[in-house]
Amino acid sequence: MTAAVEMSGVRKAFRGKEALRGVEWSVPEASVCGLIGANGAGKTTLLRLALGLVRADAGSVVVLGERLGLENASLRERVHYVASDRAMAPGYRVDEWVRYASLAYPRWDTVRAGRLLGALELDLRRGVGELSAGQRTSLQIVVAAASRPDLLLLDEPTNGLDVVVKTQVLQLVIDMAAAEGTTMILASHHIEDVERLADRLAVLYDGHFVLQGDLDAIKARMHRLQVVIPGDWPVELEKDPTVVRVERQGKVAVLTVDGPPEPVAELCRRHGAVLVESIDLDLAEVFRIVLGKEGYSRAQLQWNVE
């Protein structure tokens, strides 16, 4: 499988402060990669690097097979960026904005643009400056979809959208990915959106990735077991490298397992466990555990899990 985005050893500092320090990232073509991280983790910097808006201080950035350098004009036609807080020239009307965009993208699909403007109820005569935050995002999505990009970068696309528009926007994005195999990177701290849309996940913390891979594999990687062991507490359990956390209250213990749960369950039964049951462990908790293992304070993280 070829990669739509390939970054290796990427570093970037702003005014002496390192925003990215050693990013290794591969986003396969036709996948939707969720990019997760607390504010200031470096998400937007990564997206701007992929767009060619900023250059890396070190390392290589390859987008759609092209190594980013000084001249990437043709690439700009194939990569599109949507951000809820992106500045848009307020002097334009919606129809003018769309017309100028149509001139910039050779693959522009006029029929699709018209259909989506109607579906998202955007008033063509309104000034871009008068639009609500949600309408501005909708307008950007229309332009993105009509330009038929190979790579779509979405930076917090659902911020400020009401539920109805949000669903429409997500459906539109999914349909683009399904129909045309558009590769997408979705930076968001709405975990539910990421869990719906993404098939891959990359967790950025403090300028580098602490976890990345197939979303379902990440979900299936960690397990939590509740066990009741009436006798002496078996120290072997604490020595098992896959047991990453033990919380005990008398005979009852909750074990967090990074790996297959069956061997640990079996170990518990051998030590006289009268109850071994698996309990739910959601993705936000998986992140906390991974980051905790990396030595980061859990208090510094804020996930919007709604």
Next chain:
Amino acid sequence: MWLTVDPRSPKPVYQQVIESVKGAVAKGLLEHGDRLPSVRELAGMMTLNHNTVARAYQELERDRVIEVVRGHGTFVAAAVRPPDREARVQELVARIREMIVDAHHLQLSEDDLLELVQTTVRAWREERGQPDR
């Protein structure tokens, strides 16, 4: 809608799609020959990643729950004995064993547990509109 998926659940989404389709077939909501939405349609309807839906469909096809007729669509297959039936019966036994342990901790006797199973089967049949067998 016969399909329910909770993306927040720890269970992988493709697994939830598989179980939902199998459940709908078992309940009779979907029958042999019924057409299922395409991967793209279902992904759009449920706002789910299309690769995830495609993966679920692939596994359902391998398990012969659905069949893909090229150029026509995806349909619910006729019931067949799955090829890995023995292994899956063993998994079922393991789950029953877990139930027995749970029942013990809830201070249910063996008879209570069996009665609970019967009541549940009866309720299930009534939901399907076939109270007696």
